[in-house]
Amino acid sequence: MGNCFRTISPKIQNSQGTANNTTYGSSKSNNKSGFSSQPPSTVTSSSNPSSFTLPSSSNGSSLPVHLTEGEILSSSNVAVFAFSELKNATRNFRPDSLLGEGGFGYVYKGWIDEQTLLTSKPGYGIAVAIKKLKPESFQGQKEWLAEVRYLGQLHHPNLVRLIGYCSDGDNRLLVYEFMLKGSLENHLFRRSSQILSWSLRLKIAIGAAKGLEFLHDSKVIYRDLKASNILLDGEYEAKLSDFGLAKDGPTGDRTHISTNVMGTQGYAAPEYIATGRLTAKADVYSYGVLLLELITGRRAMDRSKVGIEQNLVEWAKPLLGNKRKIFRIIDIRFEGKYPKKGAFEFANLTLQCINSQPNLRPQMSEVLAKLEHILQV
Incomplete structure (x- = not known):
C-alpha cells in the first residue's frame, strides 16, 4: 500500500468540529479543457514526479517554495487513506454509490466515522464524497495534486473541505465533505x-x-x-x-x-x-x-x-x-x-x-x- 496507510493530523481533528453531514456536489460536468492547447498524455507520478509551488499563507506573508509531489503530500494537513479503506467506504465503488462523473474521474458517496475516519456502514458516521481519478489522465493527475496542494493548506468556511487523499500505485483518490444540496x-x-x-x-x-x-x-x-x-x-x-x-x-x-x-x-x-x-x-x-x-x-x-x-x-x-x-x-x-x-x-x-x-x-x-x-x- 506504500504511503496509503491512514494518518490523522491534529488539524483534521480540530477542523472537523461539527461535520454537519454536508456533502460534496454530484453530477458535475467537467468542461475545463476548452481553452487548453496541451494534448493529454499518460504518465505516472512515480516515473515523472511533479513539482509545484506551495501557496502563500492566508495573510500572503510567506514566500512560495517549490516542492516535489512527495513534499506536497507530506506537508498537507489532511488524512492519508488506504485504498482498501476507500473501497470499503464505497462498497467497492458500487454503481449505486456513484454521484457523478467528471472529465478526469468519478465521484462516489461513502461513509466514515467522524472521529476515527475509519470506514462506516452506510447511514452511520458522516457521509463523504470520494473522487477516484482515471489513471490514464495526465491532466487529471496534475489537477489531483493541485487539489491536495491547495485544499491541504487553505481552510475557510466557504471552501469545500478536503478530508484526505490516497496515493497508491496508479490509484489517486480524494475524500471531501459531502455537500447535501x-x-x-x-x-x-x-x-x-x-x-x-x-x-x-x-x-x-x-x-x-x-x-x-x-x-x-x-x-x-x-x-x-x-x-x-x-x-x-x-x-x-x-x-x-x-x-x-x-x-x-x-x-x-x-x-x-x-x-x-x-x-x-x-x-x-x-x-x-x-x-x-x-x-x-x-x-x-x-x-x-x-x-x-x-x-x-x-x-x-x-x-x-x-x-x-x-x-x-x-x-x-x-x-x-x-x-x-x-x-x-x-x-x-x-x-x-x-x-x-x-x-x-x-x-x-x-x-x-x-x-x-x-x-x-x-x-x-x-x-x-x-x-x-x-x-x-
Whole structure:
C-alpha cells in the first residue's frame, strides 16, 4: 500500500468540529479543457514526479517554495487513506454509490466515522464524497495534486473541505465533505429543481464571494469559477470546489503570471483568453458571469439559444445598466418577488465585474461589501 496507510493530523481533528453531514456536489460536468492547447498524455507520478509551488499563507506573508509531489503530500494537513479503506467506504465503488462523473474521474458517496475516519456502514458516521481519478489522465493527475496542494493548506468556511487523499500505485483518490444540496448548476438550470429565491441566490453569491476573497488574500487565483464548482450545504451555504486549475498569483513587482489558457468557455476573462496573462481580476470577471447567471437563470453559454443569446454576457451586458430594460433579463421564475432597487444594484455590480478592462473591475473585498449592502435593501 506504500504511503496509503491512514494518518490523522491534529488539524483534521480540530477542523472537523461539527461535520454537519454536508456533502460534496454530484453530477458535475467537467468542461475545463476548452481553452487548453496541451494534448493529454499518460504518465505516472512515480516515473515523472511533479513539482509545484506551495501557496502563500492566508495573510500572503510567506514566500512560495517549490516542492516535489512527495513534499506536497507530506506537508498537507489532511488524512492519508488506504485504498482498501476507500473501497470499503464505497462498497467497492458500487454503481449505486456513484454521484457523478467528471472529465478526469468519478465521484462516489461513502461513509466514515467522524472521529476515527475509519470506514462506516452506510447511514452511520458522516457521509463523504470520494473522487477516484482515471489513471490514464495526465491532466487529471496534475489537477489531483493541485487539489491536495491547495485544499491541504487553505481552510475557510466557504471552501469545500478536503478530508484526505490516497496515493497508491496508479490509484489517486480524494475524500471531501459531502455537500447535501449538490451544485449550484443543478439548482439553477435543472427544471426538476426547486426554484431558488432571490434571498437564497444573494446568500449563495455572498458565500462564493467570501471564498474567492479569501483565496485572493492568500495570493491564489482560482481560475475555474463556475456554477458547477459552487457546492451547497444543507443550509445553502456556498463553498468553492475543484482546485485543479488554481495557480499562485503574482508576487513582488510582477503584475501577472503567464500560463496556458485553461478554463470554461463563457466564464474566462477576455484578456486572459487573448494573452494568457492571468491576474486575480480574471476571477472577478468569472464571478461577474456567475452573478449574471444568478440574476437571469440562464447559462453562461447556451447553444440551444439563437444568435447573440447563446452568449449570456453579450446578450445581457447592454441591458444591465438600464433601469427601464433590466427587467427583460431578470429570471421570470422569480415571478416579480425581488426588491427592484436591490436587483438594479446587483445588476450594476455585475456590470462592473464583467468590465472588459480588468483594472476597472472591483476587488473581491469591494464586491463582498456591496453584496452585503444589497442584502439590507
